[in-house]
Amino acid sequence: MSLEVLGIIVLWIFLFGYVIVASIDFGAGFFNAYSLLTGRSHILSNIIQRYLSPVWEVTNVFLVFFFVGIVGFFPKTAFYYGTVLLVPVSIAIILLAIRGSYYAFESYGSRGHKGYAFAYGVSGLLIPSSLSVVLTISEGGFVEIVDGSPVLDYWALFTSPLTWSIVLLSIASVLYISAVFLTWYAWKAQDLNASELMRKYALTWSGPLMLMAAAIIIQMQEHNPDRFRNMISIWPMFGVSAILFLLTVWLLWKKRGLGLSVGLLILQFLFAFFAYGISHYPYLLYPYLTIYEGFTNQEMAIALVIAFIAGLCLLIPSLYLIFRLFVFNKEYVTGNQKDFHA
Amino acid sequence: MNESAVFWSRLLTELTLTFHIIYATIGVGVPLMIMIAQWVGLKKNDEHYILLARRITRGFVITVAVGVVTGTAIGLQLSLLWPNFMQLAGQVIALPLFMETFAFFFEAIFLGIYLYTWDRFDNQKKHMLLLVPVAIGASISAVFITIVNSFMNTPQGFEVVSGQLVNIQPLVAMFNPSMPTKVAHVLASAYMTSAFLLASIAAYRLLRGSNHPYYKKSLFLMMKMGLIFSIATAVIGDFSGKFLAEYQPEKLAAAEWHFETEEAAPLILMGFMDEEQNIKFAIEIPYLLSILAYGNPMAEVTGLNDFPEDEIPPLYIHYLFNLMVLIGTAMILVSVLYVAGVWRGWGFIHRPWFRWVTVLGGPLTIIAIEAGWWLAEVGRQPWILRGYMRTAEGATTSDQVDLMFILFCILYLVLGIGSVVVLRRMYRLNPIEREIEDRMAEMKGVGR
Known part of the structure; x- marks a missing residue:
């Protein structure tokens, strides 16, 4: 395997990690706000608080890791994406900043402001929307090179149905992933009311999810035939993803194997995410930048890979520890334990 | 090149860094202070110190949150505002940036665990051990990021052959000449x-009528730490001067308003400069600049007139330099007086006026940190990568930077006010007197 491919796989894995953990977080915020609106807050807020509190900061690091890594392995992305993404990414940063810090303010400082809960819920949908625009731009057709600098055509971007399909897909994914995870998490916490409610949300969002995914593939045919052909050529991976999706929904429907359904869900997204990534190969930004043109030098690449492996040796045990203590710890999850917060 | 984009990019970067550095400095230094407090508490078996550690931790989480999100902002802004610079520098200096995310990741995980496991272990020492990776992670993050900044000042570890970077050595780039002094100065000043x-918070509580031994212990402990690290900062600062004389003479000369190359150069302290570059009201100390630069009163120090005019940084950095040194020196004095006063039983250190000086010390050191960073950054101008790329060449060509500047102003206002309000409320609702009572009741309950 070439270093270019190795680099992009590493980054893609981390982006996938971010998509999963951030979706759970974003969706949880939305469901919390929604249940406040419909007067069912007592069912959900406890369980959501319990899950989010110790891990929120970790979520953020996945994203930081991805963008630092991509500039490290592919410095030219800083030039292309850095120039065109000023506005959408700045908006995402501002939303992330407000959301993240006010989460800390609320949960460690003072509790219980309703307006805050709504802002938190809405930002959870706006952030994935603004970040998903990056993927849309990468498909080509929205960036022109003027005087040697890339320029984003905002009008074309915001009038393209593809943009909005991808935004809707990102929202549907966030809500679906989060609902499936929380169904299981609440069930584990023996909070059957919350679990049942989340199960309903999960089933509700499964339809729109598949609808949007199909819509995007169809739109790609018109938007970028070249990329469309690539996507079709790896249809078996999308197929596996679809089967995993059906199995998850079936398990949820039958209320069986909720833990397994979370596993299948992650696999479903893993397949779809990598199928999409592979179909994108070799372009980082269609048609201007490929992973080969954008790649850093050999020495830096090797140094980064070594740092990455050393870093993983440090991180994996630590991640295992935090998940064992909080996410998979029965005593903690069910709230039977004393509160050990500082 | 887009002149207005360059201007706004500089302004936005300055804004973000100015805001972020407050929280970043706290983020680097406070975990060490928590660890020391908890350690002293365990060693002396004194519940007050353990409570001190616990209470600082609660507030620390709030500042960390703001530090994390503003750190994310500057991390992305490097690429958004300086795409040309990142494209070039990323090829040589991406390694420490990349490693910083790991250090930070490590820190974030253990902070989460530390925070949620108070009293979970029967042996308190085990709990304290969880703080070690937090403190190390925080300091190492600062080391890696400062390395990137030092590379911008003294780039090395590559060669330029017909416009292309070749023969790249990531480790050589990391261990560049300005790295040791810069890293040490950043760490020591963050602890300080x-x-x-x-200490300032403790002094404030004592002034506001609390007479609790908790605050007296806190004040004394933190003044001791402040003393140690302010002296360390000053000593390292002296090394920084010697480094500058060797590797970035134009920065030193501009900071000291040293125009003519000469032997036995005097140091110009304070003073003002008018538009014709006449210096007024300055204190001139003979030989001191030569000593500062080379440790030898007769040494020759290069003056500004020996540099091309378009490679000289703005001369107002002299004021920043003086501000930083003045505050640092004053704080050494304040902490020496306090620590010596406690040992020798001097009464005046407990007088309100001295308490107020101590209270002022908190915000003042923050100002010194800001002045130091402005000095470091403005003093590197006109370069973004000294000798290779000018700041204007590194900036984005995008037209919307001014609008983003306004948005980020609002963001930092919201975060700044929010964090202060939350911190104040947090401690007001749970004063130390009440917490100690609760704690005693709880421990009795356990004993029974």
């Missing part, structure tokens, strides 16, 4: 600032 900030 955190200690004086915490």
Whole structure:
């Protein structure tokens, strides 16, 4: 395997990690706000608080890791994406900043402001929307090179149905992933009311999810035939993803194997995410930048890979520890334990 | 090149860094202070110190949150505002940036665990051990990021052959000449600032009528730490001067308003400069600049007139330099007086006026940190990568930077006010007197 491919796989894995953990977080915020609106807050807020509190900061690091890594392995992305993404990414940063810090303010400082809960819920949908625009731009057709600098055509971007399909897909994914995870998490916490409610949300969002995914593939045919052909050529991976999706929904429907359904869900997204990534190969930004043109030098690449492996040796045990203590710890999850917060 | 984009990019970067550095400094220094407090508490078996550690931790989480999100902002802004610079520098200096995310990741995980496991272990020492990776992670993050900044000042580890970077050596780039002094100065000053900030809070509570031994212990401990690290900062600062004389003479000369190359150069302290570059009201100390630069009163120090005019940084950095040194020196004095006063039983250190000086010390050290960073950054101008790329060449060509500047102003206003309000409320609702009572009741309950 070439270093270019190795680099992009590493980054893609981390982006996938971010998509999963951030979706759970974003969706949880939305469901919390929604249940406040419909007067069912007592069912959900406890369980959501319990899950989010110790891990929120970790979520953020996945994203930081991805963008630092991509500039490290592919410095030219800083030039292309850095120039065109000023506005959408700045908006995402501002939303992330407000959301993240006010989460800390609320949960460690003072509790219980309703307006805050709504802002938190809405930002959870706006952030994935603004970040998903990056993927849309990468498909080509929205960036022109003027005087040697890339320029984003905002009008074309915001009038393209593809943009909005991808935004809707990102929202549907966030809500679906989060609902499936929380169904299981609440069930584990023996909070059957919350679990049942989340199960309903999960089933509700499964339809729109598949609808949007199909819509995007169809739109790609018109938007970028070249990329469309690539996507079709790896249809078996999308197929596996679809089967995993059906199995998850079936398990949820039958209320069986909720833990397994979370596993299948992650696999479903893993397949779809990598199928999409592979179909994108070799372009980082269609048609201007490929992973080969954008790649850093050999020495830096090797140094980064070594740092990455050393870093993983440090991180994996630590991640295992935090998940064992909080996410998979029965005593903690069910709230039977004393509160050990500082 | 887009002149207005360059201007706004500089302004936005300055804004973000100015805001972020407050929280970043606290983020680097405070974990060490928590660890020391908890360690002293365990060693002396004194519940007050353990409570001190616990209470600082609660507030620390709030500042960390703001530090994390503003750190994310500057991390992305490097690429958004300086795409040309990142494209070039990323090829040589991406390694420490990349490693910083790991250090930070490590820190974030253990902070989460530490925070949620108070009293979970029967042996308190085990709990304290969880703080070690937090403190190390925080300091190492600062080391890696400062390395990137030092590379911008003294780039090395590559060669330029017909416009292409070749023969790249990532480790050589990391261990560049300005790295040792810069890293040491950043770390020591972060510990110093955190200690004086915490001392300032304790002094404030004592002034506001609390006479609790908790605050007296806190004040004394933090003043001791402040003393140690302010002296360390000053000593390292002296090394920084010697480094500058060797590798970035134009920065030193501009900071000291040293125009003519000469032997036995005097140091110009304070003073003002008018538009014709006449210096007024300055104190001139003979030989001191030569000593500062080379440790030899007769040494020759290069003056500004020996540099091309378009490679000289703005001369106002002299004021920043003086501000930083003045505050640093004053804080050494304040902490020496306090620590010596406690040992020798001097009464005046407990007088309100001295308490107020201590209270002032907190914000002042923050100002010194800001002045130091402005000095470091403005003093590197006109370069973004000294000798290779000018700041204007590194900037984005995008037209919307001014609008983003306004948005980020609002963001930092919201975060700044929010964090202060939350911190104040947090401690007001749970004063130390009440917490100690609760704690005693709880422990009795356990004993029964």
